[in-house]
Amino acid sequence: MGVSARHAPAALFSLLRVAGAVESHVDVRLAPSGLSLPKLAALDRLVKAGGQLPLGHLAERLACVKSNVTQLIDRLEGDGLVTRTHDPADGRSRLAVITDRGRERHAEGLRLQQDAERELFSHLSDEESQQLAVILAKLERR
Amino acid sequence: MGVSARHAPAALFSLLRVAGAVESHVDVRLAPSGLSLPKLAALDRLVKAGGQLPLGHLAERLACVKSNVTQLIDRLEGDGLVTRTHDPADGRSRLAVITDRGRERHAEGLRLQQDAERELFSHLSDEESQQLAVILAKLERR
DNA sequence: AAAGATTGACTCATCAATCTTT
DNA sequence: AAAGATTGATGAGTCAATCTTT
Numbered sequence: 001m002g003v004s005a006r007h008a009p010a011a012l013f014s015l016l017r018v019a020g021a022v023e024s025h026v027d028v029r030l031a032p033s034g035l036s037l038p039k040l041a042a043l044d045r046l047v048k049a050g051g052q053l054p055l056g057h058l059a060e061r062l063a064c065v066k067s068n069v070t071q072l073i074d075r076l077e078g079d080g081l082v083t084r085t086h087d088p089a090d091g092r093s094r095l096a097v098i099t100d101r102g103r104e105r106h107a108e109g110l111r112l113q114q115d116a117e118r119e120l121f122s123h124l125s126d127e128e129s130q131q132l133a134v135i136l137a138k139l140e141r142r
Numbered sequence: 143m144g145v146s147a148r149h150a151p152a153a154l155f156s157l158l159r160v161a162g163a164v165e166s167h168v169d170v171r172l173a174p175s176g177l178s179l180p181k182l183a184a185l186d187r188l189v190k191a192g193g194q195l196p197l198g199h200l201a202e203r204l205a206c207v208k209s210n211v212t213q214l215i216d217r218l219e220g221d222g223l224v225t226r227t228h229d230p231a232d233g234r235s236r237l238a239v240i241t242d243r244g245r246e247r248h249a250e251g252l253r254l255q256q257d258a259e260r261e262l263f264s265h266l267s268d269e270e271s272q273q274l275a276v277i278l279a280k281l282e283r284r
Numbered sequence: 285a286a287a288g289a290t291t292g293a294c295t296c297a298t299c300a301a302t303c304t305t306t
Numbered sequence: 307a308a309a310g311a312t313t314g315a316t317g318a319g320t321c322a323a324t325c326t327t328t
Contacts, residue, residue: 019161
């Protein structure tokens, strides 16, 4: 990285803008399922965990704050996709349990999300996909 | 792009996660100025436009919906960084006008944002910056 | 009627404070 | 006291409905 090293101007805003566009594209594709990306992500973690998780663990796996999960589960419960039960092992803890409708919806949403993802990234060559992975890893490591 | 063409697994979530991390990193650096990235962006458009803009035009330049600008300007007005005036040319229109404090804050925030951006992207080689620009352009074009 | 702005209702995220259970 | 969850306030974004002015 020599004296001439200069990142593209407005790389920051470009990255944020594209990420926003990509996110909203996926959201649109997801809309027919009645799911948002955050809701799908929560259902996905539950399915991957075998159907249920304490809210605190779910927050960890979603990399967000616990109060956010409380509200997200409120909405998913309102949709009938999740229920809350007591944790038999610890009276302080609540379990989020996915319902049958929740599993169906998850399968549908996952399919739509993967279609959208394939569509978006199919415009990149193998080489570009590889480059992107490297660059994102570098950016993530501060 | 041959038969073997496959994008990196979870490229979508990787992109969204990194964008979120980058955004929050910049937000942290910006915090001492009392500005958020959306507030800085609004002030920046005003400065670039010579100090004032009708709210509708500001919404266009921020690529967001008008009601969002209404609320953003509410908050900036509360901070004393912007004032609202009537548009002499059209009674329906309101002008967002940046204040002196707003200009100072903008200069400070811009400096902090640019420092953070430089820091983030300095880890990329010239070549990688170039690659990133190309890839983001492709992703943006659907 | 159409354009500009605002308001109200909602999603999603944060933080600080609180309540309950351990 | 500490851990798990919730509540309340706030920021940032969307959409639909409304008010005012053209």
